[in-house]
Amino acid sequence: MTILPGTIDLHMHTSVSDGTDSPEDILLRVREAGIGLFSVTDHDAIEGCRRILAVRKAGDPAFITGVEFSCRDAEGQYHILGYDYDPDAAPINGVVQQGHAFRMQKIKERIDFLKERFGFVFSQEDIDRLLRLQNPGKPHLGNLMVQYGYAATKDEAIKAYINRMRSEDAYVRPEDAIRGILESGGIPVLAHPAYGRGDELIMGDALKARVKRLMGFGLRGVEAFYSGFTEKLRNEMLSIAETYDLYVTAGSDYHGRNKLVALGDTGMNGITEIPKGLIQFLQRIEEH
Amino acid sequence: MTVKIPLYGRIDSNNAAELERSIFSQLEGKHAASVILDAEQLRYISSAGLRVLLRVKKTHPDLTITGVSSDVYEILDMTGFTEMMNVEKAYRVVSIEGCEEIGRGANGTIYRIDKDNVVKVYKNADALADIQHEREVAKLALILGIPTAISYDVVKVGNSYGSVFELLNARSFSKILKSDPAKFDWCVSEFVQMLKRIHRTLVPKGKLPDMKEKALDWAMFLKGHLPEQAWNKLYALIDAVPTDDHMIHGDYHTKNLELQNDEVLIIDMDTLSVGHPIFELGSIYNSFVGFSEVDHEVILRFQGFDFETGKRFWRHSLAAYLGTNNELKLREVEDKARIIGYVRLIRRAIRRNGLENEMDRREIEHWTAELLTLLDTVDSLLFSGNEIEVEAIDENLPKVQAFIARHLAENGCPMKARMQIEVAAEEIFVNIAHYAYTPLSGSATVRVEFFENPMSVSITFMDHGIPYDPLAHREPDVALSAAEREIGGLGIFMTKKIMDDVAYEYRNGQNILTLKKNL
Numbered sequence: 001m002t003i004l005p006g007t008i009d010l011h012m013h014t015s016v017s018d019g020t021d022s023p024e025d026i027l028l029r030v031r032e033a034g035i036g037l038f039s040v041t042d043h044d045a046i047e048g049c050r051r052i053l054a055v056r057k058a059g060d061p062a063f064i065t066g067v068e069f070s071c072r073d074a075e076g077q078y079h080i081l082g083y084d085y086d087p088d089a090a091p092i093n094g095v096v097q098q099g100h101a102f103r104m105q106k107i108k109e110r111i112d113f114l115k116e117r118f119g120f121v122f123s124q125e126d127i128d129r130l131l132r133l134q135n136p137g138k139p140h141l142g143n144l145m146v147q148y149g150y151a152a153t154k155d156e157a158i159k160a161y162i163n164r165m166r167s168e169d170a171y172v173r174p175e176d177a178i179r180g181i182l183e184s185g186g187i188p189v190l191a192h193p194a195y196g197r198g199d200e201l202i203m204g205d206a207l208k209a210r211v212k213r214l215m216g217f218g219l220r221g222v223e224a225f226y227s228g229f230t231e232k233l234r235n236e237m238l239s240i241a242e243t244y245d246l247y248v249t250a251g252s253d254y255h256g257r258n259k260l261v262a263l264g265d266t267g268m269n270g271i272t273e274i275p276k277g278l279i280q281f282l283q284r285i286e287e288h
Numbered sequence: 289m290t291v292k293i294p295l296y297g298r299i300d301s302n303n304a305a306e307l308e309r310s311i312f313s314q315l316e317g318k319h320a321a322s323v324i325l326d327a328e329q330l331r332y333i334s335s336a337g338l339r340v341l342l343r344v345k346k347t348h349p350d351l352t353i354t355g356v357s358s359d360v361y362e363i364l365d366m367t368g369f370t371e372m373m374n375v376e377k378a379y380r381v382v383s384i385e386g387c388e389e390i391g392r393g394a395n396g397t398i399y400r401i402d403k404d405n406v407v408k409v410y411k412n413a414d415a416l417a418d419i420q421h422e423r424e425v426a427k428l429a430l431i432l433g434i435p436t437a438i439s440y441d442v443v444k445v446g447n448s449y450g451s452v453f454e455l456l457n458a459r460s461f462s463k464i465l466k467s468d469p470a471k472f473d474w475c476v477s478e479f480v481q482m483l484k485r486i487h488r489t490l491v492p493k494g495k496l497p498d499m500k501e502k503a504l505d506w507a508m509f510l511k512g513h514l515p516e517q518a519w520n521k522l523y524a525l526i527d528a529v530p531t532d533d534h535m536i537h538g539d540y541h542t543k544n545l546e547l548q549n550d551e552v553l554i555i556d557m558d559t560l561s562v563g564h565p566i567f568e569l570g571s572i573y574n575s576f577v578g579f580s581e582v583d584h585e586v587i588l589r590f591q592g593f594d595f596e597t598g599k600r601f602w603r604h605s606l607a608a609y610l611g612t613n614n615e616l617k618l619r620e621v622e623d624k625a626r627i628i629g630y631v632r633l634i635r636r637a638i639r640r641n642g643l644e645n646e647m648d649r650r651e652i653e654h655w656t657a658e659l660l661t662l663l664d665t666v667d668s669l670l671f672s673g674n675e676i677e678v679e680a681i682d683e684n685l686p687k688v689q690a691f692i693a694r695h696l697a698e699n700g701c702p703m704k705a706r707m708q709i710e711v712a713a714e715e716i717f718v719n720i721a722h723y724a725y726t727p728l729s730g731s732a733t734v735r736v737e738f739f740e741n742p743m744s745v746s747i748t749f750m751d752h753g754i755p756y757d758p759l760a761h762r763e764p765d766v767a768l769s770a771a772e773r774e775i776g777g778l779g780i781f782m783t784k785k786i787m788d789d790v791a792y793e794y795r796n797g798q799n800i801l802t803l804k805k806n807l
Binding site: 138153154155158159163192194195196198199200201203227228229230231232233255260261265 | 300301302303305306308309312334335336338339342343346363366367368369371372
């Protein structure tokens with residue numbers, strides 16, 4: 001497999017999680033964008049990958065399975081990517097089910113909280129529709145509140161009401177996610193390492209400590225090429241990969257219309273040398 | 289096209305996507321626009337927000353973020369965003385209420401904000417470019433050896449901007465003159481020393497504006513105000529001044545000269561230019577005399593001392609600057625300076641208030657009448673200073689001799705003394721040319737000054753060569769025959785014989801040899 005750097009995008013979301021393109025649509029877009037290798041990484045869901053595998057044709061861009069688990073433990077929050085696993089393997093499906101169960105439990109708790117604390121009620125029909133979503137979360141609930149006129153904007157709904165709920169949230173632990181990926185033949189990779197789970201900023205020694213700890217659980221790579229990284233951040237991630245001999249991956253975090261990130265935008269254009277960690281990653285998936 | 293978009297409060301994963309959509313809807317169809325994100329109201333940005341910034345940068349490369357708080361700046365700096373886009377920090381807000389005004393220039397007023405710091409508040413509300421300009425020229429001046437203060441911070445003062453300088457325990461010369469009249473002579477001497485230092489400084493081409501261009505602009509403004517013939521002469525006089533690459537300050541007066549500990553600093557550098565010193569003298573004349581010719585209170589308000597003191601300061605400074613007390617010579621140069629000065633004053637008054645105000649009208653009439661009288665008699669704006677700087681080589685000896693001879697003649701020096709001085713000057717200059725920089729080359733400066741009580745002249749030679757005191761040389765034994773005498777030493781011996789005093793000192797990296805002759 002010959003893949004040109006700049007045509008790799010291993011991080012994108014479909015409507016199975018919070019993207020706006022269906023898996024079938026995203027395949028079309030990936031083709032149009034001239035991407036040579038891609039993966040679909042929905043939050044806590046692998047349904048999109050199954051659907052891509054089902055509709056792929058000969059001559060389509062190379063594809064590997066993917067997922068992005070939201071993890072948390074006493075040390076912090078992480079997004080952990082899993083690549084090239086067997087989608088029928090029990091361990092990864094176990095993690096997906098656990099994540100889904102936690103999410104469903106949380107959304108139900110939130111609905112109860114809004115009712116008890118503020119008296120916001122929704123029709124059973126709307127609640128059922130919400131719960132039927134693959135991964136309903138705060139934004140979906142927020143949108144519903146706006147529809148009912150409980151809040152003016154989704155932002156206000158989340159900040160002023162939904163976030164008032166303080167609970168011991170149940171989350172997938174990073175070691176469980178990593179083990180599930182490994183035991184299904186996949187490669188666990190830390191997503192956008194400097195940005196933690198999305199809002200954080202983790203750099204320098206704190207980031208090294210985090211990577212080392214996750215390596216103790218079996219982490220194999222870091223997403224050093226990421227659409228939201230500056231050159232400085234990218235170089236720090238590459239240096240960490242080099243230091244700890246980790247795989248390097250590249251992802252845009254494309255969400256369709258929800259965020260204006262372009263497919264294939266990973267910050268890899270213009271690099272003069274393909275990092276060793278990326279070459280090794282490509283070799284690893286080719287062997288597989 | 290520039291699109292300015294304000295950012296508010298917190299940007300995190302809760303609202304980042306929404307903000308992104310809002311920004312891009314405002315930028316729709318404006319692909320080539322410059323984008324300014326105004327972060328004055330932004331308190332916090334998470335990495336989700338950083339991604340939005342990067343996204344904007346990718347589609348609109350000409351991106352500037354302004355008004356960034358120090359907390360947000362730290363995040364942008366740490367993550368490398370400051371390297372990829374223009375990030376301008378928020379300006380600290382400084383109040384000048386109750387602060388002492390310590391200086392005032394063409395473009396702004398300087399206040400002391402605490403014991404160690406002053407702020408120059410610019411008149412122009414959109415002064416950031418001016419501030420940047422002044423910083424650059426002040427840096428240039430410092431590099432070229434002019435002691436000045438360079439601003440270290442830009443702040444917001446009311447609706448305008450200010451630049452902050454460190455000025456420890458400094459006192460302006462105006463203040464010293466007001467509170468300590470006994471220091472008058474010392475002030476004149478330091479004032480002139482600094483002025484000469486500035487005027488000696490050669491500026492690399494293109495680094496500073498040319499004052500002659502400005503003076504021609506002022507003259508253009510007066511076209512129509514003056515009778516045609518007078519105006520033609522005025523323009524021709526200015527036009528005949530040769531271009532000059534030496535520095536001039538442009539707004540040189542005692543409020544802009546500060547004594548900090550034992551060091552004299554020149555501040556308010558925004559008018560720094562190059563040009564013939566006559567343009568500088570014109571502006572100095574205005575500061576001490578011209579401005580206050582009709583209303584004597586003006587100088588009291590501006591400098592803190594009275595009109596008589598101002599006039600005396602101007603006259604003494606001019607005498608020290610020209611190195612002569614010859615009243616005719618002083619009057620001659622003063623008249624040339626007044627022409628430049630009046631042109632500037634008339635233009636300024638007309639531009640400010642026109643001819644409506646009674647006081648302004650009287651002033652304009654007075655200055656115009658004076659200018660017309662001067663234009664009748666003055667035929668050139670050029671004058672020669674009492675200093676000449678040449679490369680220290682034998683070939684320049686005639687130039688130096690001619691320079692000294694002219695000054696001696698102008699000041700009525702008796703023939704015998706003139707010849708003796710010329711002999712001595714030749715000895716000293718040749719000595720410098722041969723030994724000071726060997727094997728390299730360098731410059732020598734020669735200054736001629738006249739004094740009264742007793743009537744005397746002094747010729748000072750300055751070079752930056754190896755320190756050498758010719759007076760320390762053993763005096764030759766003239767009783768010995770020519771063959772037996774040591775080579776050298778004879779020239780300096782002769783010099784000492786025919787001069788009334790010869791003194792040497794090594795100061796500021798310079799050999800300074802002064803010959804004195806009573807007349």
